[in-house]
Amino acid sequence: MLENILKILPDDISKEIVNINSSSGITEIRLRVGKKGVIVLSGTELHLSRVITLEDLLEILVNISKNSIYAIQNEINNGFVIVKGGHRIGICGEVVMQDGNIKNIKNISSMNIRVARQLLGCADKIMPYIIDGCRIKNTLIVSPPGCGKTTILRDAIRQISNGIRSLGFQGCNVGLVDERGEIASVCYGISNLDVGNRTDILSNIPKSRGIEMLVRSMGVSVIATDEIGASSDIEAIKYASLSGVNMIFTMHGASFFDILRKKDMKNLIDDGLFERVIILSSRKGPGTIETIQNVADLKKEGAM
Numbered sequence: 670m671l672e673n674i675l676k677i678l679p680d681d682i683s684k685e686i687v688n689i690n691s692s693s694g695i696t697e698i699r700l701r702v703g704k705k706g707v708i709v710l711s712g713t714e715l716h717l718s719r720v721i722t723l724e725d726l727l728e729i730l731v732n733i734s735k736n737s738i739y740a741i742q743n744e745i746n747n748g749f750v751i752v753k754g755g756h757r758i759g760i761c762g763e764v765v766m767q768d769g770n771i772k773n774i775k776n777i778s779s780m781n782i783r784v785a786r787q788l789l790g791c792a793d794k795i796m797p798y799i800i801d802g803c804r805i806k807n808t809l810i811v812s813p814p815g816c817g818k819t820t821i822l823r824d825a826i827r828q829i830s831n832g833i834r835s836l837g838f839q840g841c842n843v844g845l846v847d848e849r850g851e852i853a854s855v856c857y858g859i860s861n862l863d864v865g866n867r868t869d870i871l872s873n874i875p876k877s878r879g880i881e882m883l884v885r886s887m888g889v890s891v892i893a894t895d896e897i898g899a900s901s902d903i904e905a906i907k908y909a910s911l912s913g914v915n916m917i918f919t920m921h922g923a924s925f926f927d928i929l930r931k932k933d934m935k936n937l938i939d940d941g942l943f944e945r946v947i948i949l950s951s952r953k954g955p956g957t958i959e960t961i962q963n964v965a966d967l968k969k970e971g972a973m
Contacts, residue, residue: 671695673754674782677732679725682706685717698782700726726777733758746771747873755785755854755861785854787862791817791956792824795947798961800838805829805891805915807942811922812949817956818919819895821949823852823864825917826893830865843868844889844914846879852895877901884912893917903933910942924948925962938964 675683678698686698689708697709702725706717733750734741744750749759762777799808810825812818832840845868847853854861855872864870869887871879876894880902883889892909897918909916922928925946929935937943941964948959 701779806944841890844883846894877905880905
C-alpha cells in the first residue's frame with residue numbers, strides 16, 4: 670500500500686518508515702520544514718528521527734513530477750497532488766494570487782501525505798436500505814469529519830455500479846463528481862480506487878458544474894458526490910432530480926437535526942428529494958452506523 674509513497678520520499682525517510690513495525694497501518698505522513706516528520710497510525714503519532722528541510726519537500730515534488738514540476742503546476746495550485754496508488758499529497762506554502770485566482774504556491778512549507786485505503790464491503794450493511802428493486806433511493810450519508818463517510822460512499826458507488834447479486838440488483842451507470850480527488854483518486858486518467866465498472870468520473874471540478882455536466886452528457890442513472898452543502902450544490906441537485914436521476918451524497922453533520930438547521934438542505938428534504946438519511950459516527954470506530962432513517966416516516970411522526 671505504501672510502495673508508491675516510499676518511491677517519492679528521500680531515501681533516509683523511506684527507510685525509517687519501512688522500519689516502523691506497523692507500517693501497514695499508517696494513515697498520514699506529515700512533513701513540516703524545520704520540524705521532525707510525523708507518522709500517523711491507529712490514532713497515534715510517531716516522530717521521525719530528523720528535522721525536515723525545504724530540500725526534502727522539493728525532492729518530493731521533483732519525484733512526483735518526474736523532474737518537471739511545471740507539469741503538475743495546476744495540481745499544486747489546487748493545493749494537492751494525487752500520485753499513483755491514489756495517495757493524496759496536500760501542500761501548504763506561500764500562495765501567489767493573480768486576478769482573484771491562485772497562480773502558484775511557492776516557498777512550500779509543509780506536506781500532508783494521506784495514504785489511500787479502500788475497504789471493500791464496508792457499505793454492505795446500508796445497501797439493502799438504499800436499493801429498492803431496480804432503483805436507488807436518494808440517499809444522504811451524514812457524519813462529522815473522520816467518521817468514514819467518504820470510504821462508505823466509495824464502496825456504495827462500487828456496489829451500485831457493479832450490481833449486488835444477493836439483492837437481485839443488476840447494477841447501473843453511475844456518474845461520480847470527485848471534486849477533490851478523494852473518492853476515486855484518479856491519476857493520469859486512471860482511477861486508483863475501485864468505484865465500479867459502470868462508473869464515469871469527473872475529477873477536479875466544482876460539484877455543481879459536475880452534476881449538471883453528467884446529467885446532460887452521460888446518461889447516468891445515479892449521481893454521487895461528497896460533502897454537499899453550498900447553495901450552488903443545492904440548485905444542481907434540484908436540476909438532477911427534475912431530470913429523473915437518483916442521487917447518493919454525503920455531508921457534514923452529527924444528526925438528522927443538524928441537516929435541518931441548514932435552510933437549503935431542509936428545503937430539499939421538505940420537498941421530498943431525499944428518501945434515506947444515514948448517520949455515521951466513530952463511536953465504535955470510523956463508519957459506525959448510528960441510524961438509518963426513512964424521511965417519509967419522520968414526516969409522518971412529526972419529527973420535521
